[in-house]
Amino acid sequence: MTAAGPLLRVDRLRKVYPSSTRPVVAVDGLTLDVAAGEFVCVVGPSGGGKSTLLKMVSGLLPPTAGQVLLDGVAVTGPVPGLAVVFQEYGRSLYPWKTVRDNVALPLLPRRLSRAQRHRRAEAALTSVGLADAARAYPWQLSGGMQQRVAIARALVGEPRVLLMDEPFAAVDAQTRADLEDLVRALWQRLGITVLFVTHDIDESVYLGERVLVLSRAPATIRADLTVDLPTERDQPTTRADARFAALRSEVFRLVAAESVPEPGEPR
Numbered sequence: 188m189t190a191a192g193p194l195l196r197v198d199r200l201r202k203v204y205p206s207s208t209r210p211v212v213a214v215d216g217l218t219l220d221v222a223a224g225e226f227v228c229v230v231g232p233s234g235g236g237k238s239t240l241l242k243m244v245s246g247l248l249p250p251t252a253g254q255v256l257l258d259g260v261a262v263t264g265p266v267p268g269l270a271v272v273f274q275e276y277g278r279s280l281y282p283w284k285t286v287r288d289n290v291a292l293p294l295l296p297r298r299l300s301r302a303q304r305h306r307r308a309e310a311a312l313t314s315v316g317l318a319d320a321a322r323a324y325p326w327q328l329s330g331g332m333q334q335r336v337a338i339a340r341a342l343v344g345e346p347r348v349l350l351m352d353e354p355f356a357a358v359d360a361q362t363r364a365d366l367e368d369l370v371r372a373l374w375q376r377l378g379i380t381v382l383f384v385t386h387d388i389d390e391s392v393y394l395g396e397r398v399l400v401l402s403r404a405p406a407t408i409r410a411d412l413t414v415d416l417p418t419e420r421d422q423p424t425t426r427a428d429a430r431f432a433a434l435r436s437e438v439f440r441l442v443a444a445e446s447v448p449e450p451g452e453p454r
C-alpha cells in the first residue's frame with residue numbers, strides 16, 4: 188500500500204445501462220475505500236447493483252463515470268492485482284482442461300516455464316485443500332470442489348485483492364459453511380484483501396470485518412458497519428454469539444429498509 192492512500196479506492200463510480208426504453212442507473216456516485224488486509228462484505232437489496240459494482244471494480248465493466256484505483260493506479264481493464272471469483276463456477280472452468288491447467292491459466296501471459304506454472308498451480312490447489320485433484324477434470328468434481336478450483340485459480344497469480352461475487356450462492360448449506368471457513372482461513376494466512384458481495388446477511392456478518400450496506404438501485408453506500416467479532420471464528424460458536432445476532436439484526440433492518448419501495452414506486 189502506498190503511504191498516501193488505501194489499497195483500493197472506488198471514487199464516485201456510476202453505471203448507466205443504456206436501454207431502448209429508459210436507461211437503468213445501476214450505481215450512482217458510489218465511493219468507498221478498502222485498506223490493505225481488510226475483509227469487506229457488501230450486502231444490499233436484490234437488483235440493487237452489487238454485481239455491477241464488483242464488475243466495475245474488477246475492470247471487466249467500464250464505468251459511465253468515476254474511477255477505481257488500485258494502489259493509486261487507475262483500473263481500466265483486468266489487472267493481475269485484482270482477481271475475481273463468480274458464482275457460476277461451472278461455467279468459469281474449462282471442462283477439457285485438467286484442474287491444474289485451469290488453475291494455471293492466469294499465469295500464461297507471464298514469463299514462466301511450464302514446470303513453474305504447474306508448481307504454482309499445485310501450490311494454489313494445496314492452499315484450498317485440493318492437492319490430490321490436480322489431474323482430475325472439473326466435471327469430475329462436486330460443486331464445492333469446483334468452487335475451490337475457481338478460488339485457487341484466482342489466487343495463483345498472487346493478487347492484492349480478491350473480489351468475490353456471491354461465490355457460494357449455488358452450493359448446499361454444509362459446503363457453503365466449509366467454503367466460508369476456507370475463505371476466512373486464506374484471508375488470515377495470505378494477508379490478502381477481500382471484497383465479498385453477497386445477498387446473505389448472516390454470511391456478510393460471519394465473514395466480514397466490515398459490512399457495507401448498499402441502498403436500493405441506483406447503488407450508493409447506505410451504511411458502513413464494523414464487525415467487532417473475534418478474528419478467530421467458527422460456525423457454531425460465532426453464530427451463537429449475542430454480538431453476531433445483534434449485528435445481523437442491524438444489517439437486516441438496514442437492508443429491509445432499502446428493499447421497501449417508496450409509495451407509488453413499482454416493486
Ligand SMILES: Nc1ncnc2c1ncn2[C@@H]1O[C@H](COP(=O)(O)OP(=O)(O)OP(=O)(O)O)[C@@H](O)[C@H]1O
Nearest residue numbers: 204211213232233234235236237238239240386404
Ligand atoms: N447488462 C445489463 N443491462 C441492463 N441492465 C442491467 C444489466 N445488468 C444489470 N442491470 C440492471 O442494473 C440493476 C442492478 O443490477 P445488479 O445485477 O448489479 O444488481 P445485484 O444487486 O447484483 O442483483 P442481485 O442481488 O439480484 O444479484 C438492475 O436493475 C438490473 O436489472
